[in-house]
Amino acid sequence: MHYAVLGSGAMGLRYGILLQQSGQQVDFIDTWKDQVETIAKQGGVYVSRDGQNRHFVSLKVCYPEDYQDTPDAFIIFTKQMGLQEMLDRSCHFFHKNQYAITCMNGMGHIEKINQYFDPDKVIAGTAMIGTVLNGAGDIDFIGKKGTGTINLVNQTEKDTKFTDQVMAEFAKAGLGPTLTHNFMGTLMTKVIYNSIVNTLCSMYQLKEGEFISSPNAKKLITRLIDEAFHVCDLANIKPLNNRDEEFEMIVHATRDVTPLHYPSMYQDISKNRPTEVDYINGYIYKLGKKYGYNAQAHDFLRDLVHLAEHAEKVAQ
Numbered sequence: 001m002h003y004a005v006l007g008s009g010a011m012g013l014r015y016g017i018l019l020q021q022s023g024q025q026v027d028f029i030d031t032w033k034d035q036v037e038t039i040a041k042q043g044g045v046y047v048s049r050d051g052q053n054r055h056f057v058s059l060k061v062c063y064p065e066d067y068q069d070t071p072d073a074f075i076i077f078t079k080q081m082g083l084q085e086m087l088d089r090s091c092h093f094f095h096k097n098q099y100a101i102t103c104m105n106g107m108g109h110i111e112k113i114n115q116y117f118d119p120d121k122v123i124a125g126t127a128m129i130g131t132v133l134n135g136a137g138d139i140d141f142i143g144k145k146g147t148g149t150i151n152l153v154n155q156t157e158k159d160t161k162f163t164d165q166v167m168a169e170f171a172k173a174g175l176g177p178t179l180t181h182n183f184m185g186t187l188m189t190k191v192i193y194n195s196i197v198n199t200l201c202s203m204y205q206l207k208e209g210e211f212i213s214s215p216n217a218k219k220l221i222t223r224l225i226d227e228a229f230h231v232c233d234l235a236n237i238k239p240l241n242n243r244d245e246e247f248e249m250i251v252h253a254t255r256d257v258t259p260l261h262y263p264s265m266y267q268d269i270s271k272n273r274p275t276e277v278d279y280i281n282g283y284i285y286k287l288g289k290k291y292g293y294n295a296q297a298h299d300f301l302r303d304l305v306h307l308a309e310h311a312e313k314v315a316q
């Protein structure tokens with residue numbers, strides 16, 4: 001299949017490079033000037049795995065204004081705050097029969113993507129795969145080859161031949177895809193994960209394994225899971241896990257899968273960039289409010305993450 005990656009940062013490059021190396025045609029598009037210009041100058045990107053084996057991969061990245069091809073599907077991987085600009089700058093090459101695939105964190109992206117892609121052309125999902133952008137044109141794949149997993153789900157919750165093809169090609173690329181049939185539940189399961197692990201690790205500058213070894217991690221996680229699941233109950237969203245399973249999933253991922261990873265939110269704070277917290281804890285709070293419930297811990301945590309962003313600015 002012919003894919004184009006919209007947002008060729010850490011995750012966009014990882015998906016795109018793996019798909020390209022497994023035989024798919026992949027184009028890369030980004031709006032971040034430093035990234036586009038560095039990759040043009042280098043002729044590609046430097047790729048490591050867990051900080052080792054840094055090697056060069058040839059590829060080209062262009063600005064949306066310079067792209068003219070007609071891929072079958074776009075893989076959309078911007079930060080939530082950058083999505084609208086990316087879509088608006090790209091819409092001149094969107095066509096009715098093309099698909100949008102995305103595994104961004106947080107919530108808020110689907111409505112924006114639906115401005116340009118109908119629900120039957122949207123496959124969303126989540127990624128339990130950590131990737132670090134060391135700087136422009138230099139990325140680090142976290143975790144051993146083939147250990148990351150992703151969930152994909154059609155926005156309509158109906159499978160098509162196209163979905164089957166995407167599943168087969170993503171599996172061949174080593175992305176470890178599972179197809180689910182519960183759109184909101186799939187996305188919320190990851191929002192809840194990130195609302196706990198990304199925020200707490202980032203504020204206290206902890207790697208995931210360091211966080212989960214804390215004696216009060218269980219109390220913090222349980223409180224935040226309870227609030228988030230209450231919001232899901234009110235909104236009639238059924239996460240993929242029950243509360244106990246969500247807790248176990250968090251323990252397993254942080255302790256056994258990516259104990260040495262700083263979540264992407266930490267990477268933003270430490271590089272003095274705004275985080276996606278308003279689309280993660282802020283989304284849980286906003287959804288609760290809609291049903292008259294005050295998800296206090298998530299609201300407070302969101303404010304603390306904004307304070308951590310400020311503290312980093314003051315320190316630099």
Ligand SMILES: NC(=O)C1=CN([C@@H]2O[C@H](COP(=O)(O)OP(=O)(O)OC[C@H]3O[C@@H](n4cnc5c(N)ncnc54)[C@H](OP(=O)(O)O)[C@@H]3O)[C@@H](O)[C@H]2O)C=CC1
Nearest residue numbers: 009010011012032077078079104105127129130131133264
């Ligand atoms: N990285 C990860 O491990 C994972 C990320 N995700 C999600 O995937 C989506 C895309 O995230 P991700 O691929 O991490 O993000 P990116 O790597 O694309 O983020 C990089 C963006 O940050 C800005 N930036 C500015 N200066 C720097 C710098 N020195 N170093 C790095 N970035 C800089 C640029 O945008 P600008 O100039 O406009 O600020 C750039 O486009 C998000 O929703 C994220 O939550 C999901 C799972 C894992």
Ligand SMILES: CC(C)(CO)C(=O)C(=O)O
Nearest residue numbers: 128129130197263264265
């Ligand atoms: C890789 C993972 C799952 C770690 O929390 C993530 O979503 C992130 O870093 O943003």
